[in-house]
Each structure stands twice: as structure tokens, then as C-alpha cells.
Amino acid sequence: MAALTPSYRLSVAARALAAIVGGYALTALASFAMAIFLPLSRAEASMTATLSSFLIYACVVIWVFAARTTWRAWAGIVGSMIVLGALVWLQRQVAAS
Amino acid sequence: MSLFPFALTYSGWAALCFAMSRHARELLQREPTPLQRALLRAAGWIALTVSLWMTAAQAGWPIGTVEWFGMLTASAVSFVLLLTYYPRVAAGLGLGLPICALAGHFLVSA
Amino acid sequence: MKEGFRQSMAWLHTWSGLVVGWILFAVFVTGTLSYFRPEISQWTRPELRDVKADANAASKTIATLKERAPNSPRWFITLPEAREPIVRVTYRDPNGGGEGRRGFKTAWLDPSTGEEVKARETRGGDFFYRFHFELSMKPIWGRWVVGFCAMFMFVAIISGVITHKKIFKDFFTLRPRKGQRSWLDAHNAVGVLALPYHVMITYTGLVTLMFMYMPWGVQANYGDNREAFFADATGVAEEVKPANQPGVLTDIEPLLHEARTRWNGAHAAFITINNPSDINSRITIRRDTEGQLANSNRNVVFSGTTGEVLSVAGEPAPASQTRAVMFGLHMATFSSTTLRWLFTLSGLGGILMVASGLVLWTVKRAPERAKLGYTPFGHRLVEVLNIGVITGLPIAVAAFFYANRLLPVALADRPAWEVRVFFAAWLLSFVLPMIPPARVAWTTQLVAGAALFAALPAVNALTTQTHLGITLAQGNWVYAGFDLTMLGIAALLGLTGWYASRTPGSRKPAQRKAPEALNLPAEAERA
Structure with missing residues (x-):
């Protein structure tokens, strides 16, 4: 069993933060993107995105705790958010023009 | 809901369960012989x-499936409890x- | 956390389960009780014993409302049904304030006369129903806390399945009297055997409040205009403003007949009347959920003055229908009595899964305590919380029912006092667990809970005319069933208390047997 060293505690806290806060942010962005990009009616796309969001959240949390290092976990969250954010931003630019 | 299902x-x-050695x-x-195990397993899935x-x-x-899942849990719990304490009864x-x-069903409908 | 995937999942399962376990236990207990919300609401109002459903309940109710609250902007009418054969109306009280939300008042009417039935003031089954997702906190806070815990629960279920190495091989395995092994077996058994239920109830629970937890999908396409989304998704007609010209409501009975014809004879459950005294009145009739998995919009909307059909809910689109089915599955109001009890059994499985998981945390750490020679504060804290929550909540539930029967009927603020008694009893249940040894507290409080539930039908008999002697003879199964269920709960708690008194305490390390002994026939072990 791992000893409760300060660095261990820090790593657990960093992962918990990545999972709970980072995971929520990523899920929010993912469901936002899904609602925009799904080839369904507006209402159906919003509904599908919201319904599946908890599954996405759970998968993100599992992934964060399964990642080999805490850095990787954070990098994965931030990286996916940047990609999704860019896609949403592009779509908004295209829609506005 | 009849008791038979x-x-x-x-x-x-x-x-x-008894298909597991x-x-x-x-x-x-x-x-058990491999044939017995295969038969039991087939019988189980068919049932x-x-x-x-x-x-x-x-x-x-829609509702039948929900009922079926409820019955699966109820019968599995009763089976596992019986198996633990009274395996022969189980x-x-x-x-x-x-x-x-079946007998009860025919008695009631007769 | 540098170990393999399964180890990280085991860690995640242990800690995500522990952090929210106590709240989840309370959520499972009150949620399971809520399957019987109408029955509890009836039992807590013994004055309603002889009320019977009536075919003309709706028109009698409307006559009463016309007298009482002609200027209320809205009337809500819950029609009688077998489990709760009474009319419930909610309207704005013209004589000032009203105690409920936004000045609305709720009253119970006799379906055959339309007159108010004076029942004792109580929150009845609604207390457990609201606690289930609001924890008696401010609604917004309670809902977020419960949602947070439900999300943890979902993660704990997934990581638990991954952690469980031999899910199929151990499917039927329960090895009693082997300390930690037995606890793990029991935890696995209630978890795995009711797994479809656990997954369903957790996910659909999140779905019931999903627009609050995850507003982003709607935000993306509708911005802040949520009304437009709901109009698109569920087909709920937008509200009409009153024209401020007096109007007279048409007779309700032909409208009910019309609605029932459209539903192939299904019953109406709920009527909403907007602007009842205005020319722009609207009558919305909602069908009941019996035999309908999907809890979707099932409304027929009529013009209140002419009786003309304005809109009929159609079949929703796939995603909306999915949401409706998930919502319906969570509420389970479509169930027959048998199915409701099957749900209850699985709910009990959930209660036992959370409880055994919490106990397992302390049992697993018994060797560590033995090695240290003392009990670390954290272990002690978990133990006290475990006993206080697991044995204390049943005591608190019983106390609520005692308060309902024993508090003076005329007591001011009576519903609040019932709730205070509930929390006081629960809080008291944390005192004894603070005094070691833990086993004494476990046994004493489980037996105390059993005794309280066992005596409840007797106290009911001494204080009301809804006791088993009368209700069984009448065949009044709502009241009789409640009393009998209390005896059943007493038996379950008593059995658990008896078990706790004789199994080796969590302090003693589990007895070690030769590994091959695990495969001996169970008969040999009973010696």
C-alpha cells in the first residue's frame, strides 16, 4: 500500500480535481459541441447531448484515474477541451458569416 | 403476473449455476461431464x-422487460441465499x- | 497510483464509494420509501380512511373551486386513484398569503361530495420523496449535492464492475462466516444480482434533473430561451395570458370523456385549469402513467369556455422519448403492485450494497488496526458515521411515523415538528456509536429500530381507527399494507441485529482457514 506521503496526497488531490472539475468542464463542452454538430433537429440534438453527458463524464473520470501520470490526465483534459473549443468556435464563426 | 415466468x-x-463445476x-x-455442463447451460439460457x-x-x-429484470434479481437473490444455506433445497x-x-396455475383456472 | 488499471479502479471504487456512501444510503432508503409515497401519504392521514373514489369527482371538485378560489390564476387537480382515492387541489388562497410556494394552498377533497376533508397537517410521503433528492436542504443545494453523489455512484458502479475480477465465476457465491471474505461476497452479490437496477436507477436519477446539472446542450441551441426548447421537445403548449374578460367554464365531464376516448379508455390523472374565470381559460387533462413506461407529455388541451380541443400530445421524437422512458423508469409510477415490490426488492439491494460497502471499508482495515494496536481517528470516524447512518436512519423514519400519530393534532406548525422529531432521533443515534465497542452500538440500535417498527401498528391501534383490526376486516389494503410492511421492516432489522450480535466483530481479524476449505460442501461448514 502506498504511504501517505505529501507528494502522494498532492497527486491524489490533483487527480480528484482533474476528474471532478476538469471532467465537468470537458463534459460541458462536449455536450455543447454535440448539441451543435449532431445531424438532428435542434431539440433532439440538445436532448441527445444532455442525455449522454453523464456517460461522457463517467468515462472522463475513469480515464483520469487510469492515466499513467497526473500530468497525462491533465494534459488529456486540457487538450480535448482545446480541440472541442476550437471546433465550436469555428462553427460559430462560419454560422455568423 | 403469473408465477410461472x-x-x-x-x-x-x-x-x-450447476453447469459450473x-x-x-x-x-x-x-x-459433471462436459456434456452435462453443456446441457445445463443450454437449459438455463433457454429457461x-x-x-x-x-x-x-x-x-x-416495454414493461415486460422491466418486469423480467426485476424477476431475474428476485429469483437470483432467493437462489443464492438458498444455495448458501440449503443447497439441496435450492x-x-x-x-x-x-x-x-404450473400446478397452481391450473388449480386456479380450473 | 502507479499500479495497473484494475488497482487504480479498486482505489477509485473504494474512495468514491466512501466519500458519498452515507448520503447515498439515505438517498436509497428514502427513494425506496418513495415507491410507496401515496400509501405513506394516506397512512399519515388516518382521517381519510373511508374516502372513496367517485366517477364525478372532477365536476364536484370544480364546483368547490369555483366557490373557493375563482380568482386563482391556476387550479391543479389530482384525481383520485386506487392507491390514493382522494382529490388533491392546489390553488391560490384568496384570503391572503397561503402557506405554500408562491402563496398556493393545498387541500384534500372528498371525491363523492367535493367537500374538504379535514386531515391532520403532515408532509406524509412527500417528506421522504423530497428528502430523496433535496435532503431537506434548500432545494437548489440539496439537488446539487444529490446529483454530485449520484455521479460518484455511477463512477463507483463502473469501477466496481471493473474491479470485480471474477464477476461471472463468483456469480452465485456467498461464503458466510468468513469475516472480510463474507462481507465482500455479500457486497458483490447485492451489487451484481441487482446490477441492471443499480445502473438504471443511478443514470435515470441523474436524468430526472439533467437540465439543471447539464444545461449546456440546451444552451448551445437555444441560449437562455428554455421555454422554446421545452415547447420543441415535449410539445407543451405555451401559456396564454388572461384576456381580463369574465368567462364561464364549460362542463368538465364531456371533456374527460373526449380525452379518454383519445387514449383508448385510459384514465385521467391530473387536470390543470388556467385562468378559470377568464374567457381565455385553458383546461389541460393529463393521462395517468399506468402501463406507460414513458413519462412523457400525455396532455389534451381544451379551451375552457367552448370545450374545443386545442392540442393533443403526439408521439415524441426518439431522444425525447428516451428521456421520457428514463424519467418514467425512475419514478416507476407505471408499475403494477407486483412490479412495485420487485422494484422495492432491488431498492433494498441498493441499500444493502451501500451499507455493506461502508462496513467493508472498516472490516478491511481491521488487520491494520490490529498491527497498530490502536484505532486511528479516521477509522473511528468512519465507524461512528456508519453506525449512526445505517442504524440511525431506520430509527428516524420510525420516529417520523410516531410523531405523526402522537403529536397533538392541533399543534401549530405540525409538519415541521414531525420533521424535527425525525432529525432529533437521527442525531441521537450518533451518541451510542461514540462509545466503543462498536458491536454493542450496532446490535442495540438495530434491535431498537426493530422494536420501534414492531410497535408502530400497536401505537396506531391505540391512537386511530385505521388499525389492522379494522383495515384488514375492511380489506383496506393501503392502510393494512402499511402496518404489515412495518412489521416486515421490524423483522428485517431484528434479523440484522441478531446477526450483528453473533458474528465476530469487525475488530477481530477474520479467521483464516485453509484456502481449499472454501470449496467444501456447505453442509460441512454448518457444523
Whole structure:
């Protein structure tokens, strides 16, 4: 069993933060993107995105705790958010023009 | 909701359980043959499937499926409890329960 | 956390389960009780015993409302049904304030006369129903806390399945009297055997409040205009403003008949009347959920003055229908009595899964305590919380029912006092667990809970005319069933208390047996 060293505690806290806060942010962005990009009616796309969001959240949390290092976990969250954010931003630019 | 589909789920679990060599050894003190295991497993799955089909025929697929899952849990819990404390009763009911349910059904409708 | 995937999942399962376990236990208990919300609401109002459903309940109710609250902007009418054969109306009280939300008042009417039935003031089954997702906190806070815990629960279920190495091989395995092994077996058994239920109830629970937890999908396409989304998704007609010209409501009975014809004879459950005294009145009739998995919009909307059909809810689109089915599955109001009890059994499985998981945390750490020679504060804290929550909540539930029967009927603020008694009893249940040894507290409080539930039908008999002697003879199964269920709960708690008194305490390390002994026939072990 791992000893409760300060660095261990820090790593657990960093992962918990990545999972709970980072995971929520990523899920929010993912469901936002899904609602925009799904080839369904507006209402159906919003509904599908919201319904599946908890599954996405759970998968993100599992992934964060399964990642080999805490850095990787954070990098994965931030990286996916940047990609999704860019896609949403592009779509908004295209829609506005 | 008739008792027969419930009894079938119980028998299905019992058959699937005794198709596993560990539980078969516990009950019979000997290793089941591969053929016996295959037959038990097939019987188990058939019993569970027929039970689903009967429940759905009675209550419609949406609610029938929900009922079936509820019955699966209820019969599995009763089977595992019996198996732990009275394994012979648990095994015997695998055959006895559907027969009783059928008999009861005909008694009531007669 | 540098170990393999399964180890990280085991860690995640242990800690995500522990952090929210106590709240989840309370959520499972009150949620399971809520399957019987109408029955509890009836039992807590013994004055309603002889009320019977009536075919003309709706028109009698409307006559009463016309007298009482002609200027209320809205009337809500819950029609009688077998489990709760009474009319419930909610309207704005013209004589000032009203105690409920936004000045609305709720009253119970006799379906056959339309007159108010004076029942004792109580929150009845609604208390457990609201606690289930609001924890008696401010609604917004309670809902977020419960949602947070439900999300943890979902993660704990997934990581638990991954952690469980031999899910199929151990499917039927329960090895009693082997300390930690037995606890793990029991935890696995209730978890795995009711797994479809656990997954369903957790996910659909999140779905019931999903627009609050995850507003982003709607935000993306509708911005802040949520009304437009709901109009698109569920087909709920937008509200009409009153024209401020007096109007007279048409007779309700032909409208009910019309609605029932459209539903192939299904019953109406709920009527909403907007602007009842205005020319722009609207009558919305909602069908009941019996035999309907999907809890979707099932409304027929009529013009209140002419009786003309304005809109009929159609079949929703796939995603909306999915949401409706998930919502319906969570509420389970479509169930027959048998199915409701099957749900209850699985709910009990959930209660036992959370409880055994919490106990397992302390049992697993018994060797560590033995090695240290003392009990670390954290272990002690978990133990006290475990006993206080697991044995204390049943005591608190019983106390609520005692308060309902024993508090003076005329007591001011009576519903609040019932709730205070509930929390006081629960809080008291944390005192004894603070005094070691833990086993004494476990046994004493489980037996105390059993005794309280066992005596409840007797106290009911001494204080009301809804006791088993009368209700069984009447065949009044709502009241009789409640009393009998209390005896059943007493038996379950008593059995658990008896078990706790004789199994080796969590302090003693589990007895070690030779590994092959695990495969012996169960008969040999009973010696």
C-alpha cells in the first residue's frame, strides 16, 4: 500500500480535481459541441447531448484515474477541451458569416 | 403476473449455476461431464429466454422487460441465499418451482 | 497510483464509494420509501380512511373551486386513484398569503361530495420523496449535492464492475462466516444480482434533473430561451395570458370523456385549469402513467369556455422519448403492485450494497488496526458515521411515523415538528456509536429500530381507527399494507441485529482457514 506521503496526497488531490472539475468542464463542452454538430433537429440534438453527458463524464473520470501520470490526465483534459473549443468556435464563426 | 415466468428464471439460474463445476462439485461431490455442463447451460439460457418471452407476451415488451429484470434479481437473490444455506433445497426447487407454479396455475383456472 | 488499471479502479471504487456512501444510503432508503409515497401519504392521514373514489369527482371538485378560489390564476387537480382515492387541489388562497410556494394552498377533497376533508397537517410521503433528492436542504443545494453523489455512484458502479475480477465465476457465491471474505461476497452479490437496477436507477436519477446539472446542450441551441426548447421537445403548449374578460367554464365531464376516448379508455390523472374565470381559460387533462413506461407529455388541451380541443400530445421524437422512458423508469409510477415490490426488492439491494460497502471499508482495515494496536481517528470516524447512518436512519423514519400519530393534532406548525422529531432521533443515534465497542452500538440500535417498527401498528391501534383490526376486516389494503410492511421492516432489522450480535466483530481479524476449505460442501461448514 502506498504511504501517505505529501507528494502522494498532492497527486491524489490533483487527480480528484482533474476528474471532478476538469471532467465537468470537458463534459460541458462536449455536450455543447454535440448539441451543435449532431445531424438532428435542434431539440433532439440538445436532448441527445444532455442525455449522454453523464456517460461522457463517467468515462472522463475513469480515464483520469487510469492515466499513467497526473500530468497525462491533465494534459488529456486540457487538450480535448482545446480541440472541442476550437471546433465550436469555428462553427460559430462560419454560422455568423 | 403469473408465477410461472418467475419460476422459470429461478430454474434458469439454478441450471446455469450447476453447469459450473465448482457448484456442481459442492452439490454432487463429483465433477459433471462436459456434456452435462453443456446441457445445463443450454437449459438455463433457454429457461431465461422463454421467461422473458412469456413476460413480454403478457405485459408487452416495454414493461415486460422491466418486469423480467426485476424477476431475474428476485429469483437470483432467493437462489443464492438458498444455495448458501440449503443447497439441496435450492437445487430441488429448480425443478420443483416451475411444476408447482404450473400446478397452481391450473388449480386456479380450473 | 502507479499500479495497473484494475488497482487504480479498486482505489477509485473504494474512495468514491466512501466519500458519498452515507448520503447515498439515505438517498436509497428514502427513494425506496418513495415507491410507496401515496400509501405513506394516506397512512399519515388516518382521517381519510373511508374516502372513496367517485366517477364525478372532477365536476364536484370544480364546483368547490369555483366557490373557493375563482380568482386563482391556476387550479391543479389530482384525481383520485386506487392507491390514493382522494382529490388533491392546489390553488391560490384568496384570503391572503397561503402557506405554500408562491402563496398556493393545498387541500384534500372528498371525491363523492367535493367537500374538504379535514386531515391532520403532515408532509406524509412527500417528506421522504423530497428528502430523496433535496435532503431537506434548500432545494437548489440539496439537488446539487444529490446529483454530485449520484455521479460518484455511477463512477463507483463502473469501477466496481471493473474491479470485480471474477464477476461471472463468483456469480452465485456467498461464503458466510468468513469475516472480510463474507462481507465482500455479500457486497458483490447485492451489487451484481441487482446490477441492471443499480445502473438504471443511478443514470435515470441523474436524468430526472439533467437540465439543471447539464444545461449546456440546451444552451448551445437555444441560449437562455428554455421555454422554446421545452415547447420543441415535449410539445407543451405555451401559456396564454388572461384576456381580463369574465368567462364561464364549460362542463368538465364531456371533456374527460373526449380525452379518454383519445387514449383508448385510459384514465385521467391530473387536470390543470388556467385562468378559470377568464374567457381565455385553458383546461389541460393529463393521462395517468399506468402501463406507460414513458413519462412523457400525455396532455389534451381544451379551451375552457367552448370545450374545443386545442392540442393533443403526439408521439415524441426518439431522444425525447428516451428521456421520457428514463424519467418514467425512475419514478416507476407505471408499475403494477407486483412490479412495485420487485422494484422495492432491488431498492433494498441498493441499500444493502451501500451499507455493506461502508462496513467493508472498516472490516478491511481491521488487520491494520490490529498491527497498530490502536484505532486511528479516521477509522473511528468512519465507524461512528456508519453506525449512526445505517442504524440511525431506520430509527428516524420510525420516529417520523410516531410523531405523526402522537403529536397533538392541533399543534401549530405540525409538519415541521414531525420533521424535527425525525432529525432529533437521527442525531441521537450518533451518541451510542461514540462509545466503543462498536458491536454493542450496532446490535442495540438495530434491535431498537426493530422494536420501534414492531410497535408502530400497536401505537396506531391505540391512537386511530385505521388499525389492522379494522383495515384488514375492511380489506383496506393501503392502510393494512402499511402496518404489515412495518412489521416486515421490524423483522428485517431484528434479523440484522441478531446477526450483528453473533458474528465476530469487525475488530477481530477474520479467521483464516485453509484456502481449499472454501470449496467444501456447505453442509460441512454448518457444523
